[in-house]
Amino acid sequence: MNRFKSIIAGLSEIVGPSGVLTESTDLVAYSYDGTSNWHATPDVVVLPTTTEQVAAVMQLAYDQEIPVTVRGAGTNLSGGSIPVEGGIVLCMTRMDRILDIDAANFTATVEVGVVLNKFNQALARQNLFFPPDPQSFLAATIGGCAAENSGGPYAVKYGIFKHYLLGMQIVLPGGRILNLGGKTVKNVTGYDLTLLLCGSEGTLAVITSVTLRLLPRPETRQTILAIFDEVTTAGGAVHRIRQSGLIPAKIEMIDNWIIRRIEEMSPLGLPRAAEAILLFELDGNSAAVENESREVIRLCREADAVDVRPAKDAEEAENFWAARRAGFSAIWGNSPTVLAEDVTVPTDRMAELISTIQTISRRHDVPVVMIGHAGDGNLHPCILTDKKNAEHFHRAEQVASEIFSTALALGGVISGEHGIGLEKKKFLKLAMEPGAIELLKSIKQVFDPKGLLNPGKIWEAGP
């Protein structure tokens, strides 16, 4: 206790007293993530405002051998930001300056606490655009997106976070500050450490700023909603459209459960019996978008869509997309505990994945609601359960386990964009060969020899 008192005094000296939280009412706010499925309270929360402060905190933590768990807004969904061994939570939200938007070179450098939505608003004023769009974008920080290698609907056309990462500033355990990468797309100067850090879930170093590649804002966007009687029919439509050579910016799918919730909450006049809705966004040159929209509508009809509705204007388009996002909220509003999975399979196996999951759900009598990035094979089966009901929760975990096995059997992966974190670490062995897991652990050892940074994540303890 006395030891921690002196540590807290040291931390206060580094970041000032307003940057250190120790009251239990404060600490509890940093004990969970976007799912509330795991809880662990830190001993202290530190909110730095500069890289130098981060370096000093890391040095103190290293000398005193205190675990450090880095986080942004905590919107993550696999437990990555939970301080399972207590110690320091290093919350980066006060490092929220946009350092540079270089419109001439289509790059930006930002501190990691910048909220993704705020970043895109600033870019829009200069007619620029940063595509990766995890659906937590209203709150998620750029640092969280970097640490988790975030995806989102735009991945179909634009790829994911790692495809836009050019450079970063990091602080190593021990406090050394390093600048990695640069601001050019082409850069082959030694191993690409920025891409090793991207998606490392805060286990290797603290990222303090990133330099990102930007795109010009597309001239036009068109949203199209298509309604289907069956999930497999919707899958057939996606296949036809992809094979035609079109690359929509987004292809999203929502299922019947969500359609009905949307109609309860904010009616769009969707047929409540529809098994699946596809939402497309096409973007780019106006003439191309016009041609391509016509083509998407035609192909959906050919694939037996019950109804196809192009959004009349930007407002209606925004309503459609708001409904998609509301669907996710509806899931949490309707269940005490949600296991939000993100298995990903080759696109043409998605219908098979969905129908297998429906069978698993029925067999264990556990509801599974499905939202999917149909364009890239990334499905979010949301398992509705209640942690307080041990028996039900056990069945839900069984469902999750079978969903992972199904995805792997279909040539897919256990996580497309949420990361392994706490939730999937016991399944890592199914998804990665032992030799590869050994390499991960050895690389961790290189960066963090004392094992202080975000301990207990990605792989299970032991040999």
Add this chain to the structure above:
Amino acid sequence: MNRFKSIIAGLSEIVGPSGVLTESTDLVAYSYDGTSNWHATPDVVVLPTTTEQVAAVMQLAYDQEIPVTVRGAGTNLSGGSIPVEGGIVLCMTRMDRILDIDAANFTATVEVGVVLNKFNQALARQNLFFPPDPQSFLAATIGGCAAENSGGPYAVKYGIFKHYLLGMQIVLPGGRILNLGGKTVKNVTGYDLTLLLCGSEGTLAVITSVTLRLLPRPETRQTILAIFDEVTTAGGAVHRIRQSGLIPAKIEMIDNWIIRRIEEMSPLGLPRAAEAILLFELDGNSAAVENESREVIRLCREADAVDVRPAKDAEEAENFWAARRAGFSAIWGNSPTVLAEDVTVPTDRMAELISTIQTISRRHDVPVVMIGHAGDGNLHPCILTDKKNAEHFHRAEQVASEIFSTALALGGVISGEHGIGLEKKKFLKLAMEPGAIELLKSIKQVFDPKGLLNPGKIWEAGP
């Protein structure tokens, strides 16, 4: 000698006698790369045909502590494939099977010996397209592209090799075979080892096959050639076009020296006095390409182009691009030794980079010819010299050194797409912080504890 005899016998057992070369006339063919600037003869060349053979070779080499240098077609330009410590050259060109083209999922899995051009020909038959296009594509292997993280003209719109890498099979020093990644774009399962291997210049493991993301072949392509009186005027045109929100697939620049060589070799009727020519390719939906071509022509004229010529048809377009490639050959044909650099700067600093290099060239009285990927800031200043003239070569090396410093001072990097290899290893310290170089070395140690794989590359020996 006796030791090597038994080693060669062991290698013959693994790959068969036809897969082992030991005659000095054979070995010399594996002693240099695309530049012929460095020479080192291996003790033996091994040509495996399966991953299992590679594993057995690596195990033998590990047990006997023999250096192994992996190579494909040897079209690389920074010395990466030179066996500076002798030992085994592991030549992957016989592992040249296209294992799978999955058109439904826009992925392909290929052995590393597949030649890039052959791969794209196979893809074209299924209306598919793999964008990374190093200008050695007629001979370069996919494995070389992976190890060097190759770029090319298409980087402007489509990015580089790492943006298309989904999975790989590797063999570690010691002989362990590992499968990494998968075949989905979204995959966050532990640290991304595939991206650590990509661009590692054959120093960490032997890549035996890769799984790549593909795109549908664009509906239309249009090439436009624009002629300028001055390099800075051409730079201004590139800036206007990029700021207009257009994203051409390629924006290439060639200088006056090359224009004159082209007119000597295969006249296109280019004005010999022109200081710079820009070559654009626009691709995608026909309507969009038509609109965008009009816009590029208009913007070039506004930016004071002397002449703007859209290619009449595919044949004329191919002639323009063949001239661009011939330019590169002309450089080698006109000089005993060429230092082919590939510094890269933020796009809007390219004109400044070029004019500074012109000054450096004049000051040292060493000719420097320039071909550039003007759309992404990647410039190829080709320094014309003669290794046999020690005094001239010394000045040429001085020019190279000043070019690197200039690129770094302009916020750029010393290598955009050729890699560090042998040529730039003494400059790595200028481009990367000491702490980052330590991390590279420690990662190397994790993969290759005996330091047998492609020794002597990327960084200089010593602490």
